Every structure is written in structure tokens, then in C-alpha cells.
Amino acid sequence: MNNDADMEMLLADMRFEFIEETRDRLERVEQQIDQIEARQGKMEYVLLELKRDIHSVKGSAAPFGFPTITKIAHGLEDYLETTGDQANVAAEDLRIFIDTISDVLDAGEEPEDELKEMMLKGLPSGRTQSGKQQLSKGAIVLLMPKGVQRKIIGQELAQLGFMVTILDSPVEAIDTTLILKPDFLITTMVQPRLSGIEMARILSVIDSMAKLKVAILSSSLPGEANVPDDLPDSATIIYKGPDMTRNLMAFLKKD
Numbered sequence: 001m002n003n004d005a006d007m008e009m010l011l012a013d014m015r016f017e018f019i020e021e022t023r024d025r026l027e028r029v030e031q032q033i034d035q036i037e038a039r040q041g042k043m044e045y046v047l048l049e050l051k052r053d054i055h056s057v058k059g060s061a062a063p064f065g066f067p068t069i070t071k072i073a074h075g076l077e078d079y080l081e082t083t084g085d086q087a088n089v090a091a092e093d094l095r096i097f098i099d100t101i102s103d104v105l106d107a108g109e110e111p112e113d114e115l116k117e118m119m120l121k122g123l124p125s126g127r128t129q130s131g132k133q134q135l136s137k138g139a140i141v142l143l144m145p146k147g148v149q150r151k152i153i154g155q156e157l158a159q160l161g162f163m164v165t166i167l168d169s170p171v172e173a174i175d176t177t178l179i180l181k182p183d184f185l186i187t188t189m190v191q192p193r194l195s196g197i198e199m200a201r202i203l204s205v206i207d208s209m210a211k212l213k214v215a216i217l218s219s220s221l222p223g224e225a226n227v228p229d230d231l232p233d234s235a236t237i238i239y240k241g242p243d244m245t246r247n248l249m250a251f252l253k254k255d
Contacts, residue, residue, distance in 0.1 A: 018064040019105055025053050026098055033098070037091035047086055050094075051077065057101065065109075068116050071176065072101050075123045078166045081151060082126030082158035093124035113179070120180050126158030137161040138183035143173045143191065143199070144217075153186070156245075160252070170194040174202065177209060184252065189218045189237075197228060197235070204232035215251045217244075 032050045035041055058073035076097040083089055100119055104111060111119060121139060140162045144150040150166065157164045165180065167173045170191050177185060185203070187196040194202070196216035203209040214235040222239045231237070236254075238247045 015064050018060060019108070022057055022061070022069075022101075022105060025057060026102060029053050029098055030095075033091050033094045036089060036094065043086050043089075047080065047089065051080065066104060068110055068119065069101050069104050071120060071179070072097060072104070072123065075120065075165065078154070078164055079124060079126055081166060082154045082164050084126070084155045084158075090124075096122075096124055116179060117181060121163070123163065125161065125163040126155065139163045139165070139180055140184045140186060141173055141177050141180065141182045142166045143170065143185065143187035143196075144168065145188070153248075157186075162252075170199055173199070177203065177212065178206070181208065182212070184213050184215065186215045186217065186248070189216050189220075197231065200232050200235035201230070204234060210234070213251070213254070215248060217248075 029050055032046050032053070035046045036043065036050075040046075054073050054076050058070050058077070061067065061069035061073065076094070079093065079097070080089065100123065103119075110116070137160060140157055142150065142154055142157065142164055144153070144166070145168050154164050154166055162184075165176060165182070167176060170187075170193055173185070173187070185199070187199055189196040191199070196214075196218075200214040200216060203212055203214065212234060214232070216235060216237045218237050218239050220239055221241055224239075227237060236251050238244060238251060
């Protein structure tokens with residue numbers, strides 16, 4: 001019993017230490033946001049430091065029982081990636097992410113599922129090239145490996161007004177989809193562990209995800225790949241080629 005009590009005390013101390021260290025880190029991030037707002041110093045260096053601090057928060061939160069903080073921090077990283085031009089990064093947007101993380105820390109525990117979904121969907125989406133915040137057109141989970149294509153597609157989706165969550169792990173994408181309940185999932189055909197088609201099949205048999213629209217980006221040309229007979233009705237395969245972007249936009253507008 002003493003060993004169990006000692007372990008509980010140790011875990012509680014570590015959790016408390018994490019909260020305090022995260023508060024200190026967020027104070028530093030707030031100072032960085034003030035610099036961004038005032039355009040003080042070289043923005044690329046200020047943003048680099050901000051990204052490092054947020055990445056540390058993202059990596060350490062879940063092991064201490066705050067997976068929602070990990071997702072919020074991830075959302076901030078997605079915001080920076082999809083906004084594109086650093087001149088369009090808005091201090092008021094960044095503060096929303098930091099305030100939301102602070103709300104979870106102040107509560108000292110994970111929010112209930114309904115509040116968690118509300119928090120995540122309330123995060124800002126990437127800014128347009130003009131620096132304006134568009135009215136949200138919905139949420140998209142983008143499952144793609146890191147690279148130029150992912151960055152381009154992510155930025156294009158943000159320009160259209162979508163809140164984009166970018167992931168490169170199918171397992172994490174399923175978990176995020178169940179929590180966030182996005183309007184669309186866009187995935188590449190080839191993924192580690194699960195293909196895009198397998199992802200669509202799994203989500204189609206989950207009641208809360210049965211109506212989720214899934215776009216599967218294929219590196220094959222039309223006619224080169226066989227479409228399986230059991231492809232879910234909610235899934236669409238979009239092939240590479242000159243019409244790929246136009247077909248993706250048509251998918252997003254489809255009722």
C-alpha cells in the first residue's frame with residue numbers, strides 16, 4: 001500500500017510540475033506573440049522560438065493526462081503551416097490557442113467530450129493571403145505524409161475557409177476524427193499500416209462517422225487502378241492529373 005501511495009504522490013508531483021512548467025512556457029509564448037503583434041525583431045526567429053515552445057507543450061501534455069492540450073498545440077502548428085506567409089499570422093489568433101490551453105490547465109483535468117469538441121472546433125483556421133479570417137466552411141482532417149504537396153493542399157484548403165487538422169498517422173487520424181467530428185477526411189491512398197481505402201471502410205462502420213465524406217488521393221491515373229466493389233458510398237477516389245485540384249474542389253462542394 002505504501003508503495004502505491006508513494007507512486008501516486010510521485011505522479012501527482014510530476015503532474016503539478018508539468019502544469020507549472022507549461023504555464024512558464026506559455027508566458028514566454030505570450031511574449032513572443034506580443035513581438036509578433038508589434039512586428040518587433042525578425043519574425044522568422046520569433047516564430048521559430050514559438051514553434052519550439054509549442055512543440056514541447058504538444059509532446060509533453062498527453063503523458064501527463066492532457067491529450068486535449070496536445071491536440072490544441074497541434075492545431076496551432078497546423079494554423080502556422082496553413083497560413084503560409086508569416087506576415088499573415090495574426091496575434092489574436094495565436095492568443096486563442098494559448099487561452100484555450102490555459103483553460104484546460106486551470107481546470108486541472110481533461111474536458112468532457114462535448115466541451116472538448118467545442119474547444120477544438122473553436123480554434124482559428126489559417127489566414128487567407130490577404131490576411132483576412134474567412135468564415136469557417138467546416139473542418140477537414142488531412143492525412144498525408146510531410147512534404148510540399150501536403151503544405152500546398154493544406155494552405156489551399158485554409159484559403160477556402162476550412163479549419164485543417166494535418167496528421168501523418170492513420171491511427172491518430174481515426175482518434176482525432178472521432179473527437180473532432182470533421183466534415184471531411186482527405187487521405188492519400190498509400191499510408192503506413194492502413195491504406196486510404198481501409199481508413200474509409202473503418203470509419204464507415206462507426207455510427208458517428210458513417211456520413212463522413214472521405215476523399216482518397218491516388219497517385220494512379222484514371223483507369224489504372226481498380227476501384228473495389230465495397231468502397232463505401234461516402235468515399236471518393238481522386239486521381240492524379242490535371243483535373244485533380246478541380247475534382248477535389250468538386251468533392252468539397254458535393255452534398
